[in-house]
Amino acid sequence: MxxxxxxxxxxxxxxxxxxxxxxxxxxxxxxxxxxxxxxxxxxxxxxxxxxxxxxxxxxxxALQVDPADVIAPVLDADAADAARELLLALVRTWDAHAPVLTTLVRSAMRSKTLAGQMRTFILERAVGPVVRRFSPDDRVETRAALLASQITGLMLTRYVLRWEPLASADPAWVADHVGPTVQGYLTGPLPED
Structure with a gap:
């Protein structure tokens, strides 16, 4: 039947x-x-x-996560700990939504429209508020772009390419190893444009 x-x-x-x-x-x-x-x-x-x-x-x-909720604790951190806190918050959230994240990243690599939407989302909703809060100067756009490049690269290597030891590392390990670079983009001195 x-x-x-x-x-x-x-x-x-x-x-x-x-x-x-x-x-x-x-x-x-x-x-x-x-x-x-x-x-x-x-x-x-x-x-x-x-x-x-x-x-x-x-x-x-569709992520059932509001980026404002994810970065709220980061915005309350001390400037010296901001990058580590940001990475901990992001990696823990990404780990909880890895299949969705993988789909988004792979699809953005193939679609200009989706890549633009992802760029806007990362710069305006995830990275922008953190950079505006902690930037020691008026170079917010430069710092946001540099920070976004690191975060996007981290998403790609951890979730799509699955490069070890990064792919299976504990979020704290990721924050400890990637944090100094992110902290430099966030609060450190930058070369002149």
């Missing part, structure tokens, strides 16, 4: 689970059929539940 399965439908969740795996492995482009196949559904079901593959991507990458 064919037709609709008995009981509550799990199709939406099955599509989300399949999409997380496929997006994390391959990014977004050319994945609709593979997602449907892994979920055991017709590709039209993606449009039915999510409107489009773009809607599915948004559902997969």
């Amino acid at each position: 064919s037709g609709r399965r008995r009981g509550p439908s799990t199709t939406r969740q099955e599509i989300l689970d399949a999409a997380r795996e496929v997006f994390a492995d391959r990014g977004v482009d050319g994945t609709t059929r593979e997602i449907a196949q892994r979920a055991g559904v017709d590709p039209a079901m993606i449009a039915h539940y999510f409107g489009s593959k773009g809607g599915l991507f948004e559902a997969v990458t």
Whole structure:
């Protein structure tokens, strides 16, 4: 007998689970059929539940985390500890959302639009408030760009490329080893532009 399965439908969740795996492995482009196949559904079901593959991507990458909450303790730290606190907060949050983060980073590497959105998000919501709070001078944009480069590189090496020992390191180890560089960008002297 064919037709609709008995009981509550799990199709939406099955599509989300399949999409997380496929997006994390391959990014977004050319994945609709593979997602449907892994979920055991017709590709039209993606449009039915999510409107489009773009809607599915948004559902997969929706973080249930407010960056303001993540960086709040950092903003209360002493200037000398700000970089370490920032890295601890970010890595702990990223670790809790590693599949989503991996999907975002890989997809941003393939999409100018998503790369721009990610850049704006990192600079305005995660790095910007910290730099504005701790910068000892008026070079906020330069410090924010340098800090964002370090943070983006850390995301890439830890979650996408999975380079050891960084990939499996404890957040405190990451903060201790990467912190001095981030602290220099945040509060240290910078070369003239």
